[in-house]
Amino acid sequence: MTGLLIDDADGVRTLTLDRPHRRNAIDVELWKTLRAALDDAGRDRSVRALVLTGAGGAFCSGADISKELSSAHPLYRMRPLTDVTLLLHELPVPTVAKVTGVAVGAGWNLALGCDLVVATPEARFSQIFTRRGLSPDCGGSWLLPRLVGLQQAKRLALLADTIGAEEARALNLVTWVVDGTEVDAFVDGLTARLVAGAPVALAQTKALLNENTDRTLREALAGEARAQAANFATADVREAYAAFADRRDAHFTGRWAVPGTSAGRSEDET
Incomplete structure (x- = not known):
């Protein structure tokens, strides 16, 4: 270009x-x-x-x-x-x-x-x-x-x-x-x-920090709750706990992994 x-x-x-x-x-x-x-x-x-x-x-x-x-x-x-x-x-x-x-x-x-x-x-x-x-x-x-x-x-x-x-x-x-x-x-x-970071968590964190500069605490807390719901829907949270238990570095992918779906399945595969 x-x-x-x-x-x-x-x-x-x-x-x-x-x-x-x-x-x-x-x-x-x-x-x-x-x-x-x-x-x-x-x-x-x-x-x-x-x-x-x-x-x-x-x-x-x-x-x-x-x-x-x-x-x-x-x-x-x-x-x-x-x-x-x-x-x-x-x-x-x-x-x-x-x-x-x-x-x-x-x-x-x-x-x-x-x-x-x-x-x-x-x-x-x-x-x-x-x-x-x-x-x-x-x-x-x-x-x-x-x-x-x-x-x-x-x-x-x-x-x-x-x-x-x-x-x-x-x-x-x-x-x-x-x-x-x-x-x-x-x-x-x-x-x-x-x-190397968890992509969904990083995206949610960035968005929260950007948005909350002019929000009330109540609005910020509601946004944090929504962000955590998105984070817990990825395989990265499970991977982070497993890596901590195994004393190794975590490998984050941002893949969707909610109950009732195949863990680690990407949204492109659904």
Whole structure:
């Protein structure tokens, strides 16, 4: 796909933004391509974790505004960005942003939309929107206050300061800062741990954490009960108990295994 590299290895799908001449700024066609790639990753049951990164020493410098603005109404132009943001947020597998170089504007918010963020010390971040006469998009106005609190979110968004990786980590906007010579191996080890996890349980956990940021305790508890029902309907719970008893690593598959069905039978076989 033009502007996007897709690689599959051991249950991990890596999406690499590949427009290094524009520091991986995302143009109209790449937004559409990224939307299709995320939709496919969400439907492909062989994908157990997803990594989003950029080529050429940058993560993403935001939306590409180098070309003449489209004559289409801005609400229509925003739809691909909105679709990508929602798909990334709701993807049923864990997501990791691997950030080297710049991540600004929509590019930074795509990184924040991932479940975990790994950055190198050289990474730089900015909510650059107000410098362009714009306001945050790609979920930034929703994500930032929840991650750093309202006052720091306003500081970052109103002043559009550029901050480094260590400050971003101190603000809980980066999960780990890892040297550039070690970042690939670190992300490989991290995703291997995620792939080894119980896929249904991970999907339920991610959904609960995302949903419960603005729910009451009563609503959260009801959601947790529904999630546990889904978890107990898989073979993974039985496998976890067996592995604990046998003092071995569990092998999780996410297969459906409720009473009255053949344990381990996949839904594709029913």
